[in-house]
Amino acid sequence: MKILLVNDDGIEATGLVRLEQTLAALADVYVVAPETERSACSHSITLRRPVEARQISQRKFAVDGVPADCVNLALLNLFADVQFDLILSGINNGHNTGEDVSYSGTVAGAIEATLLGWRAIALSVGYSEQPNLGSACEFITDFVRRFSLKDFPDRCFLNINFPRGEGPFPVTLTRQGRLHFENNVVEVDANSKGKGTPHRTRRFRIGRTTRPDLAAEGTDVYAVSNGFISITPMQSDLTDVRALGLMQHLVRSVLSDRSRPHLEA
Numbered sequence: 001m002k003i004l005l006v007n008d009d010g011i012e013a014t015g016l017v018r019l020e021q022t023l024a025a026l027a028d029v030y031v032v033a034p035e036t037e038r039s040a041c042s043h044s045i046t047l048r049r050p051v052e053a054r055q056i057s058q059r060k061f062a063v064d065g066v067p068a069d070c071v072n073l074a075l076l077n078l079f080a081d082v083q084f085d086l087i088l089s090g091i092n093n094g095h096n097t098g099e100d101v102s103y104s105g106t107v108a109g110a111i112e113a114t115l116l117g118w119r120a121i122a123l124s125v126g127y128s129e130q131p132n133l134g135s136a137c138e139f140i141t142d143f144v145r146r147f148s149l150k151d152f153p154d155r156c157f158l159n160i161n162f163p164r165g166e167g168p169f170p171v172t173l174t175r176q177g178r179l180h181f182e183n184n185v186v187e188v189d190a191n192s193k194g195k196g197t198p199h200r201t202r203r204f205r206i207g208r209t210t211r212p213d214l215a216a217e218g219t220d221v222y223a224v225s226n227g228f229i230s231i232t233p234m235q236s237d238l239t240d241v242r243a244l245g246l247m248q249h250l251v252r253s254v255l256s257d258r259s260r261p262h263l264e265a
Contacts, residue, residue: 001027003144004079004087004113006070008105010037011062015091015125015133022137023088026145030082031060032074034067039094041066043108053078067109075116085149087113088140090123093131095161097124097220097230098179098210110157111236119149120157126164126224135167139229159232163224171229177219180211 003023007016011033023029035054044066051065053073061078063070067089075084089109096104106122113120123140125131139162159176163169188203215221223230 001085001144002082003027003029004071004074004082004084005029005031005033006067006074006087006089006109006113007033007092008038008041008067008089008109009093010034011056011060013037013093014131015093015123018133018137019088019091019123019140022141023144026141027085029059030074030079030084031056032063032070032078033061034070035062035064038066038105039092040103041105041108042103043068043111045069045072045112067105068112071109071112071116075113075118084118086144087118087120088123089113089120091131091133091136091140091162092122092124094127095124095224096122096159097161097224097232098177098215099181100179101159101176101234107159107234110159114155114157115236119152122157122159123162124160125162128164132164132166135169136162139167139169139171153233155235155237156233157235159220159230159234161220161224161230161232163227163229165227169227169229171231172223174220174223174230174232175218176232176234177215177221179221180214181208182210183208 005016005020007013009015016033020029020031045068046065051063051069051073053061053063055061063073087110089106092106096107101107106124110120110122125133125136184207186205186207188205212221212225215225220230220232
């Protein structure tokens with residue numbers, strides 16, 4: 001088995017290093033990850049400058065770009081001759097559940113691999129200064145060994161999140177939930193000199209608080225908040241299928257109005 005590892009926490013992140021070490025007994029492991037942390041970069045990609053890749057070993061590169069860059073460099077150039085069985089993105093320090101999947105560079109790595117035609121899984125644990133990764137690594141190794149990768153639906157990837165603490169944990173299949181978050185913006189130097197001066201540069205910090213206790217049962221947010229490993233099948237198609245019928249009616253109404261002749265007042 002051949003596995004490619006990417007992440008958004010950086011080439012030296014504990015989650016990536018531990019996963020690489022654990023999977024080495026099961027597969028040929030290749031690593032292409034950002035040189036530094038690129039958390040919350042979402043599905044950005046570097047187009048307006050060259051992207052550098054620093055070789056660390058025969059199967060390991062550090063890239064001065066984002067996770068989607070790493071996936072492209074790995075699959076289309078650095079290891080283009082390798083037939084990977086699976087691309088794993090993570091293990092990220094901090095859950096990627098609910099709306100946070102839209103911001104996540106970890107999830108973006110899995111999406112990019114899926115768009116290029118490969119099977120992929122995004123992996124995250126509950127945030128901690130010293131995350132407990134033993135249970136997650138053990139589960140991932142067993143999951144990869146047992147799971148039939150041929151059963152992946154086309155354009156589908158898995159988003160797996162582990163609760164905080166020590167396992168083993170029960171496992172549940174989930175849907176993407178809601179985080180019920182509130183953002184806040186605070187000016188960092190609001191009392192600095194020059195306040196009110198035209199054209200001065202102002203500095204702000206964006207923060208967020210969430211309420212996982214409001215999560216609906218059956219969702220990824222609810223699962224990890226209640227001690228379950230959450231496995232969510234996902235896709236890059238963002239179409240709201242439920243709204244198609246309503247929008248058809250609205251669009252017809254708009255087009256009907258636009259097609260009518262306009263009368264002079």
